[in-house]
Amino acid sequence: MSTAATTVKPVMPAKHYLNDNYGIRSWLLTKDHKRIAILYLCTITFFFFLGGMFAALIRLELLTPEGDLFHSDTYNKLFTMHGVNMIFFFLIPSVPAVLGNFILPIMLGAKDLAFPKINLLSWYIFIVGAGFGLAALIGGGVDTGWTFYTPLSTGYVRTPVIVLAVGILIAGFASIFTGLNFIVTTHRMRAPGMTWGRLPLMVWANYAASLIMILGTPVIAITLILVALERGFHIGVFDPKLGGDPVLFQHMFWFYSHPAVYIMILPGMGVISEIVTCFSRKRVFGYTFIAFSSIAIAVFGFVVWAHHMFVAGISTYSALVFSLLSFAVAIPSAVKVFNWTATMYKGSVSLETPMLYALAFIGLFTIGGLTGLFLAALGTDIHIHDTYFVVAHFHYVMVGGMVTAYLGGIHFWWPKMTGKMYPEAPAKLAALITFIGFNLTFFPQFILGYLGMPRRYHAYPPEFQVLNVLSSAGASVLAVGFIMPLVYFLWSLKFGEAAGDNPWDAKGLEWQTTSPPPTHNFHEVPIVTEDPYNYGEEANVVH
Amino acid sequence: MEFKLPLFPEQASSVAGQVDAFYLFLVLLTTFFSLLIALMIVFFIIKYRKRPDHKAEQIHGSTLLEIVWTAIPLGISMIIFVWGAMLYYHLQNPPKDALEIYGVGKQWMWKFQHPGGQREINTLHVPTGRPVKVTLISQDVIHDFFVPAFRIKTDVLPNRYMHTWFTPTREGNYHLFCSQYCGTNHSGMIGEVVVMKPEDYAEWLASGKAEGSMASMGEKLFQEFGCTTCHRPDAGARGPSLLGLYGRPVRLSDNRVVIADDNYIRESILNPNAKIVSGFQPIMPTFQGVVSEEGLIQITEYIKHLSQQDSEPLTNRSNPAVLRDTEVPTIQQELKGRGNEPAAPSGKKP
Amino acid sequence: MSTSQTTSTDHHPALVHHFDDMEQQKGASTFGMWVFLLTELMMFGGLFASYLIYRLKFYAAWEAGSSSIDVHWGFINTLVLIGSSFTMAMAVWAAQKGDKNKQVMFLIGTMILGAAFLGIKGIEYKAKYDECHIPGHIIGKAFNASGGCMADGKVTGDIAKEFMEHQAEIHKPVPEAFAKQTADQTQIFFSFYFAMTGLHAFHMVIGLGLLGWLTLRASRGEFSGQYFTPVELGGLYWHFVDIVWIFLFPLLYLINRTHG
Ligand code: HEA
Ligand code: HEA
Ligand code: CUA
Numbered sequence A: 001m002s003t004a005a006t007t008v009k010p011v012m013p014a015k016h017y018l019n020d021n022y023g024i025r026s027w028l029l030t031k032d033h034k035r036i037a038i039l040y041l042c043t044i045t046f047f048f049f050l051g052g053m054f055a056a057l058i059r060l061e062l063l064t065p066e067g068d069l070f071h072s073d074t075y076n077k078l079f080t081m082h083g084v085n086m087i088f089f090f091l092i093p094s095v096p097a098v099l100g101n102f103i104l105p106i107m108l109g110a111k112d113l114a115f116p117k118i119n120l121l122s123w124y125i126f127i128v129g130a131g132f133g134l135a136a137l138i139g140g141g142v143d144t145g146w147t148f149y150t151p152l153s154t155g156y157v158r159t160p161v162i163v164l165a166v167g168i169l170i171a172g173f174a175s176i177f178t179g180l181n182f183i184v185t186t187h188r189m190r191a192p193g194m195t196w197g198r199l200p201l202m203v204w205a206n207y208a209a210s211l212i213m214i215l216g217t218p219v220i221a222i223t224l225i226l227v228a229l230e231r232g233f234h235i236g237v238f239d240p241k242l243g244g245d246p247v248l249f250q251h252m253f254w255f256y257s258h259p260a261v262y263i264m265i266l267p268g269m270g271v272i273s274e275i276v277t278c279f280s281r282k283r284v285f286g287y288t289f290i291a292f293s294s295i296a297i298a299v300f301g302f303v304v305w306a307h308h309m310f311v312a313g314i315s316t317y318s319a320l321v322f323s324l325l326s327f328a329v330a331i332p333s334a335v336k337v338f339n340w341t342a343t344m345y346k347g348s349v350s351l352e353t354p355m356l357y358a359l360a361f362i363g364l365f366t367i368g369g370l371t372g373l374f375l376a377a378l379g380t381d382i383h384i385h386d387t388y389f390v391v392a393h394f395h396y397v398m399v400g401g402m403v404t405a406y407l408g409g410i411h412f413w414w415p416k417m418t419g420k421m422y423p424e425a426p427a428k429l430a431a432l433i434t435f436i437g438f439n440l441t442f443f444p445q446f447i448l449g450y451l452g453m454p455r456r457y458h459a460y461p462p463e464f465q466v467l468n469v470l471s472s473a474g475a476s477v478l479a480v481g482f483i484m485p486l487v488y489f490l491w492s493l494k495f496g497e498a499a500g501d502n503p504w505d506a507k508g509l510e511w512q513t514t515s516p517p518p519t520h521n522f523h524e525v526p527i528v529t530e531d532p533y534n535y536g537e538e539a540n541v542v543h
Numbered sequence B: 001m002e003f004k005l006p007l008f009p010e011q012a013s014s015v016a017g018q019v020d021a022f023y024l025f026l027v028l029l030t031t032f033f034s035l036l037i038a039l040m041i042v043f044f045i046i047k048y049r050k051r052p053d054h055k056a057e058q059i060h061g062s063t064l065l066e067i068v069w070t071a072i073p074l075g076i077s078m079i080i081f082v083w084g085a086m087l088y089y090h091l092q093n094p095p096k097d098a099l100e101i102y103g104v105g106k107q108w109m110w111k112f113q114h115p116g117g118q119r120e121i122n123t124l125h126v127p128t129g130r131p132v133k134v135t136l137i138s139q140d141v142i143h144d145f146f147v148p149a150f151r152i153k154t155d156v157l158p159n160r161y162m163h164t165w166f167t168p169t170r171e172g173n174y175h176l177f178c179s180q181y182c183g184t185n186h187s188g189m190i191g192e193v194v195v196m197k198p199e200d201y202a203e204w205l206a207s208g209k210a211e212g213s214m215a216s217m218g219e220k221l222f223q224e225f226g227c228t229t230c231h232r233p234d235a236g237a238r239g240p241s242l243l244g245l246y247g248r249p250v251r252l253s254d255n256r257v258v259i260a261d262d263n264y265i266r267e268s269i270l271n272p273n274a275k276i277v278s279g280f281q282p283i284m285p286t287f288q289g290v291v292s293e294e295g296l297i298q299i300t301e302y303i304k305h306l307s308q309q310d311s312e313p314l315t316n317r318s319n320p321a322v323l324r325d326t327e328v329p330t331i332q333q334e335l336k337g338r339g340n341e342p343a344a345p346s347g348k349k350p
Numbered sequence C: 001m002s003t004s005q006t007t008s009t010d011h012h013p014a015l016v017h018h019f020d021d022m023e024q025q026k027g028a029s030t031f032g033m034w035v036f037l038l039t040e041l042m043m044f045g046g047l048f049a050s051y052l053i054y055r056l057k058f059y060a061a062w063e064a065g066s067s068s069i070d071v072h073w074g075f076i077n078t079l080v081l082i083g084s085s086f087t088m089a090m091a092v093w094a095a096q097k098g099d100k101n102k103q104v105m106f107l108i109g110t111m112i113l114g115a116a117f118l119g120i121k122g123i124e125y126k127a128k129y130d131e132c133h134i135p136g137h138i139i140g141k142a143f144n145a146s147g148g149c150m151a152d153g154k155v156t157g158d159i160a161k162e163f164m165e166h167q168a169e170i171h172k173p174v175p176e177a178f179a180k181q182t183a184d185q186t187q188i189f190f191s192f193y194f195a196m197t198g199l200h201a202f203h204m205v206i207g208l209g210l211l212g213w214l215t216l217r218a219s220r221g222e223f224s225g226q227y228f229t230p231v232e233l234g235g236l237y238w239h240f241v242d243i244v245w246i247f248l249f250p251l252l253y254l255i256n257r258t259h260g
């Protein structure tokens, strides 16, 4: 292995997966997981900025109490398309389909995922699904909210709900195929010596998320089919006019959508484990506990769905049970937070950009997670359900958590993916701007929520304006923070310095191959002989 | 633009203070843990920053610490759970003597009716110092009745009555929001709750035009729809007597026992055959599409009234299916009774 | 790229580059199929669970609806599918043996049985159509224009009459109003009936496609004792679809049936 302080300037390897083949065909028909990851990267970046644009318009409207900028129908479409785009077409595939796709097989020492064709198919399916999403947008946009509650969605709104539902359904299969591939690859494709106890935590986290993808996604699929049938053919399923039960829809929807929030955080947690160890130059604290807490979150995540329905007409008894179980998810999350923090203890901490994002993640996820407890607690949820408190909670976990982890991961593995280094100074600045902008945008929303401002309101009483102005101001700062990486990453493709195989001097199989890796990942099949995160093997290991 | 920055909404109900106290506890807890984590991070990045003469010390972990930081959050979260559950229980169970007001939500307005028959739209007048129970139903999609100053909220569903209750403590005008997204004008489905001194409320009630109390309007409908042809308190009637029915357990033909609450009565009128009263034939026609939501509420109020008027409702046993407390079966009996009989009517005659 | 230092030197033409050996490849494929079937299980499971929840809510309607579908066809179809599972198992066995002719024969046999199932399902659907039991406004209205037996998209047809007659038979007569209302509520039953059997039939169609493809490959002699994974996986899928029917049949046809 190369030592950290090489004076030789790194150069790009002569042959790697990017220049193995040229031309559009070589990309569109590729079965290389690394190229498919890049395809996903380009696609979801588009959807992130599209969703972000809707967010910007939402914040613009909410600058003033009156609904003066858009008609209420337009506003309703904005937040629906914002939520749907961000969740289904950006956040769910973000870490798994981009970073996981790229790095997971290499981390395992495999030449590819178990089913490369299915992996490519997954991207095509995603494109078709996202295409339906765009068609719904061009067809005027949908105004049901991302939750599609019946009977509003099946009988009352006059927008292309079916098109969007079909889009989400199709994109769901992309996610199922990714999950399936990850699970089989983790079980069957590990390099010699890569035992379960040596799996990088990124793999554990994606494995746990994959379990949710394969078990939860089919339920949202069937739910959306029923909604589409009821809307399209007026068959009776949820329609109260025919005796159906709209609350059953909510149960089915949240049976997927609650576990799905863990699809939207677990892979990010995996990224954080990798980054924190690397930049503390230290073994991870409590490896087994972090690994199993991922599985615990995935399992418990399946039994708490009705905490979204405390005031929706479920019985007092089930409310109690679901509240109690919701706290069960908090415990493994707490275990992770404490272990990451402890990993830095007596480390040798440096603050490169990925680490900045990782630290931001820990702080923001803690706030987001703990405010989840306000919602899981029955006495407070009655008051803050469907207010901006909820909006603030989930942006803290989804943007402060997962998007931050995703950006951290992109910075961390960018040198591996492209062979080029991004410029450090603007990257640090962008991380700082994002952090400030984020808190300015979403912290005021906690207060707004407790004051009683309901969500999905296109106009609001004037006493809420001050906080809304702060939030809108924050959003414009945040926009800058998000646009900057786009610019300097693109810049680095052409002008960035060659990164070298292991610019962070990190552990893990992915750092033992070239940057960018060759098409089949390794020139020689690696044999694993040591534990993960074996930083500082210089014999000062304390047990 | 106003420039004050309140952190809490006004406290205008008896529970507001309790909810705020609980909330404050959670805020402190969150602050504590967030600061703890943040300070540790800051401390570590300074103390253990990368230096040429300093090497990381490799530590695998500590089972003791893992146990500690599993147990402490577990303990704390159980406290949160119990505290929250107690509040919820309190908020789910309205006191018996509450003033009952009915509300109907529809795209995009609220309609309320007071027991005396006074109606209002998007405004709700209530007196201080007395528990108020609001029974709500939607005519179309799901809405949500939310009064931040009272810290209460409930979804308003089609086809089913939902309840919420509060005891107003401070006079004033407070926001009423629809807090479940319900389509185009969701953000316009707002109103005002006007809390008045009891005297003022009485005065307001008196000044309001009402065609009669809700019960009397219900009685009128009861006549109009011909309910009386079957529901008479005499022995030969084809339908069960409704005297003393409200709030009591009723035995059904499949031996189940259900409580005759608002939702049961509503179902009995719209979907009479879903639950057949023991000893009767399923001959009652459906009134689906005939009676409006308001009409249903008035009839229910009338039936409720019948029970209150009747000082000794259960002595004359005008309806044998209505059970006395001692007759309510235990769980074991009930389980035994189930399953054997099909749900379809048993042709038993009284 | 250097070759791997793993033990196997066996280079079967079907070995894909990123696997070390046939054993790993087969293990991965089979495991992948099981994981996929788990996904399928959850999809049908969501539907089954809602069906059962509604069964509690609309017991009488479920009874009436369930009794109105033809148990004989359902039973015959169950036999057909069990038979097809048998021929499928035989096809896998023949593939293992490397017996090309038997493979093709059994695969074609399975396809015939599968097609027979769909044909019978078609007969049942047609009957429902004639009886005006297709739920929904859109289809209902169109039908109304030609057949004219359905009002306002409501599913009534003869269910009400049948239900009344049956109740009279068992000395629990019900009035017409009740029978009518119950019959109206069977619309939800039929929504589920069509959603569940429709999703199942959709899987059958996909299965037939897979079988056709396997037959083609088998006839080219692509499978042998060393390599027959696709046939095995096709078999797994086919058995799964059969098992779903084994649950559908009692749920739809039997558990609420009281007559007919
Ligand atoms: C990435 C996504 C994500 C994540 C990870 C979470 C995590 C959690 N969420 Fe959140 N949630 C959403 C996304 C997410 N949520 C979304 C999108 C909605 C709104 C949907 C909609 O209606 O549109 C929502 C809504 C929502 C509700 C419904 C609110 C309502 O509508 O009324 C509830 C209620 O229980 C809830 C609870 C929780 C809990 C208990 C966690 C837990 O997993 C959090 C666990 C983490 C911690 C607790 C922090 C770390 C712990 C410590 C630092 C130690 C100290 C700990 C203790 C003392 C216990 N969430
Ligand atoms: C991954 C998930 C995700 C992400 C990343 C975001 C990101 C953001 N969200 Fe999102 N949000 C949701 C998921 C997400 N949101 C969901 C699920 C809902 C609920 C929907 C529903 O109710 O149905 C919601 C709802 C929601 C609301 C509530 C609307 C309402 O209830 O009425 C608001 C309001 O402030 C908001 C704001 C923002 C902002 C400011 C960002 C910012 O982080 C975005 C920053 C990014 C950019 C700004 C893009 C970059 C810049 C450009 C493209 C150039 C143009 C921009 C400018 C000129 C300023 N979101
Ligand atoms: Cu009514 Cu929102």
Ligand SMILES: [Cu+2]
Binding pocket: A257, A258, A261, A304, A305, A307, A308
């Ligand atoms: Cu949840």
